[in-house]
Amino acid sequence: AAVAGLGAVGLSALMGARAAGASDIVAIDVSEPKLALARELGATFAVSASDPECVAKVRAATGGGVHFAFEMAGAAKAMEIAYQVTRRGGTTIIGSIPASDVRLPVGHASVVAEERTIKGSYFGSSVPVRDVPRYARMVRDGRLPVARIADRRVGLGDLNAAFDALDVHDMSGETWDIAGYGTFQATEKLSLHMRAEYLRDRGDQKFFTF
Numbered sequence: 001a002a003v004a005g006l007g008a009v010g011l012s013a014l015m016g017a018r019a020a021g022a023s024d025i026v027a028i029d030v031s032e033p034k035l036a037l038a039r040e041l042g043a044t045f046a047v048s049a050s051d052p053e054c055v056a057k058v059r060a061a062t063g064g065g066v067h068f069a070f071e072m073a074g075a076a077k078a079m080e081i082a083y084q085v086t087r088r089g090g091t092t093i094i095g096s097i098p099a100s101d102v103r104l105p106v107g108h109a110s111v112v113a114e115e116r117t118i119k120g121s122y123f124g125s126s127v128p129v130r131d132v133p134r135y136a137r138m139v140r141d142g143r144l145p146v147a148r149i150a151d152r153r154v155g156l157g158d159l160n161a162a163f164d165a166l167d168v169h170d171m172s173g174e175t176w177d178i179a180g181y182g183t184f185q186a187t188e189k190l191s192l193h194m195r196a197e198y199l200r201d202r203g204d205q206k207f208f209t210f
Contacts, residue, residue, distance in 0.1 A: 002026035002058060002066040004049065004082040005073025006034040009095060011041060011149045013070045016124075018042035019143045026058050026066060028081060029073075041148060049081055058085040065090060070121075074098035080105045083118070091117040095124070 001017040003010050006029040017025050027038035027046040035046040045061045047054050059065045065087030071079045074096035083106050086092045138144040154162045
């Protein structure tokens with residue numbers, strides 16, 4: 001398996017691949033710290049997405065490509081890499097939600113000639129009532145070390161200040177653990193989305209509602 005994009009969702013996919021018994025797990029990202037963390041979490045091979053030989057290196061390391069590649073970055077380049085490192089007959093899973101103008105850069109002929117599968121996955125294609133208790137047991141048993149990907153803990157009282165920090169700092173690789181509400185990945189795009197959906201400006205006051 002390969003994971004392109006090592007934010008909170010991508011690292012979770014990597015941990016899931018390990019828990020599912022994948023023998024080879026390839027981690028792909030532009031961030032060296034994220035690649036290092038991926039190795040600690042079980043990646044057997046890690047390569048920078050900015051390396052011009054990225055695809056060739058992955059295909060060489062996996063004997064022609066992986067059976068399953070997961071795109072978790074929401075970027076056209078990551079989608080392209082995920083598709084290109086998937087072997088003939090393999091499956092490329094897109095689990096990110098990109099901007100509306102991002103298009104999948106895939107050649108029609110290769111999908112047919114190589115009998116490829118391209119699949120979308122929303123929230124891991126999970127059934128919460130069935131899967132969340134199982135995931136909780138896996139976390140408890142150490143099979144899903146999700147605490148390793150939470151970079152900071154933010155109280156609800158500091159939430160607006162945290163969103164403001166996103167506007168002036170590059171915090172795109174960080175994951176927040178909001179007390180009582182679990183973890184989510186903090187990205188510039190998410191900052192704008194969350195503001196649009198949940199924050200109302202009333203003069204200098206900002207309100208966060210659930």
